[in-house]
Amino acid sequence: xxxxxxxxxxxxxxxxxxxxxxxxxxxxxxxxxxxxxxxxxxxxxxxxxxxxxxxxxxxxxxxxxxxxxxxxxxxxxxxxxxxxxxxxxxxxxxxxxxxxxxxxxxxxxxxxxxxxxxxxxxxxxxxxxxxxxxxxxxxxxxxxxxxxxxxxxxxxxxxxxxxxxxxxxxxxxxxxxxxxxxxxxxxxxxxxxxxxxxxxxxxxxxxxxxxxxxxxxxxxxxxxxxxxxxxxxxxxxxxxxxxxxxxxxxxxxxxxxxxxxxxxxxxxxxxxxxxxxxxxxxxxxxxxx
Numbered sequence: 001x002x003x004x005x006x007x008x009x010x011x012x013x014x015x016x017x018x019x020x021x022x023x024x025x026x027x028x029x030x031x032x033x034x035x036x037x038x039x040x041x042x043x044x045x046x047x048x049x050x051x052x053x054x055x056x057x058x059x060x061x062x063x064x065x066x067x068x069x070x071x072x073x074x075x076x077x078x079x080x081x082x083x084x085x086x087x088x089x090x091x092x093x094x095x096x097x098x099x100x101x102x103x104x105x106x107x108x109x110x111x112x113x114x115x116x117x118x119x120x121x122x123x124x125x126x127x128x129x130x131x132x133x134x135x136x137x138x139x140x141x142x143x144x145x146x147x148x149x150x151x152x153x154x155x156x157x158x159x160x161x162x163x164x165x166x167x168x169x170x171x172x173x174x175x176x177x178x179x180x181x182x183x184x185x186x187x188x189x190x191x192x193x194x195x196x197x198x199x200x201x202x203x204x205x206x207x208x209x210x211x212x213x214x215x216x217x218x219x220x221x222x223x224x225x226x227x228x229x230x231x232x233x234x235x236x237x238x239x240x241x242x243x244x245x246x247x248x249x250x251x252x253x254x255x256x257x258x259x260x261x262x263x264x265x266x267x268x269x270x271x272x273x274x275x276x277x278x279x280x281x282x283x284x285x286x287x288x289x
Contacts, residue, residue, distance in 0.1 A: 006221040010233045013217040018094070018240040020210030022248035025085050027202050033082040035189020038182045039203040041078065044211030045175035054169025063164040070157040070170070071177025077150035079182050084143035088136040089251040091242025093144040095261045096125055100148025101155060101234050102268055117270040124263030127256050158215070159222040168216050175211060235268030 027036050059067075084093050099121060106118050125141075161170040193199045225233075238261045245251035253261070 006224040007233055009217045009221040011236065013214040013221070014234065014237050014240045016209045016217070017214035018090070018237070018244040019248065020206045020208075020214070021081075021085070021090055021094075021241065022244040023202055024082065024206045024210065025090060025249055027199065027206070028082075028086060030196060030199055031192045031203070032186070032189030033086055034079060034182065034186035035192060036186075036203065036206065037079045037082050038179060038186030039190050039193070039200075040207045040211055041074065041175050041179035041182060043204055043207035044215075045172055045179050047207065047212055048168055048172035048175060048216075052167055052169045052172055054165070054167075054172050056169070056173065059165065063161070063170065066157060066160045066164055067170045067173045068177050070154065070161050070174040072181065073150050073153040073157050074174055074178035075181035077147050077154050078178070079185065080143050080150065081147035084140045084147060087140035088144055089253060089257070090245035090249060091238060091251065091253050091261060092136055092257050093140070094241035095238040095257070095264050096141050096144035097148040097151060098234065098238055098264055098268070099125060099145055100150070100152035102264070103148075104152040104155060105268070117267040120270070121264045121267035124260035124267070127260045127263070155222070158219050162219045162223045168219060171215055171219055175215075235265050238264055 024036050024040065031039065056064075081093065081097060084097075088096075102118075102121055106115075125145075158171075161174065164170065193203070242253055242258075242261060245253075
């Protein structure tokens with residue numbers, strides 16, 4: 001059976017995680033952001049453990065260490081991002097959060113021209129901060145940015161775990177570690193499912209869409225493409241989030257938010273195109289030598 005192209009896997013992961021985020025936002029009133037985060041990670045870990053049955057006895061120390069660090073990144077990324085969603089519209093939160101992967105790509109390229117693209121992205125985020133009519137407080141935007149830093153760490157560590165552990169067994173362990181770290185913060189809210197078991201349906205959907213499917217697709221794609229390319233392919237994440245927020249949560253973005261989203265997306269695309277052109281030039285010089 002032919003394996004789908006890695007970029008298609010990334011795009012599918014984007015759609016999956018953003019629909020899951022929109023569903024998760026609708027559960028905050030009943031379970032709280034921390035409660036939804038804990039249940040999402042715990043259910044996802046349980047599903048993957050049952051399906052993959054990871055053979056952890058044969059893991060190296062490096063594999064255990066990388067899986068544990070990935071769990072830390074997942075816990076921070078998901079918990080802090082959900083906390084930002086309490087006050088920030090989904091499309092805007094992902095736009096700011098995406099600065100993490102973008103900064104990762106910029107660090108890995110080390111090209112002077114990329115500073116221009118970084119400035120473009122910074123202008124977009126600055127526009128959000130200066131927009132007096134904006135619907136998001138500065139504290140929520142800062143949380144989204146912090147979540148983006150954990151997102152960048154997740155990209156690097158996910159690629160590391162994927163190279164050390166075959167299949168998605170490493171992901172199951174990392175999700176379990178993440179769930180344990182979030183447990184002290186989300187245990188109280190998670191008890192809401194006791195009185196309303198029907199909420200488990202929504203949480204299970206979030207776990208499948210935002211963790212099992214999306215993380216699995218991303219890990220498989222990271223085995224086939226460099227982390228810098230993966231980070232740039234995720235440039236459509238803010239647009240996907242804005243669309244999910246509009247369709248599912250009925251969140252409309254103002255002109256400033258839309259312009260900021262476009263600027264960040266253009267900056268990401270610019271870094272990609274600049275690096276691709278640089279690589280073509282290097283290959284042409286090498287072939288003519």
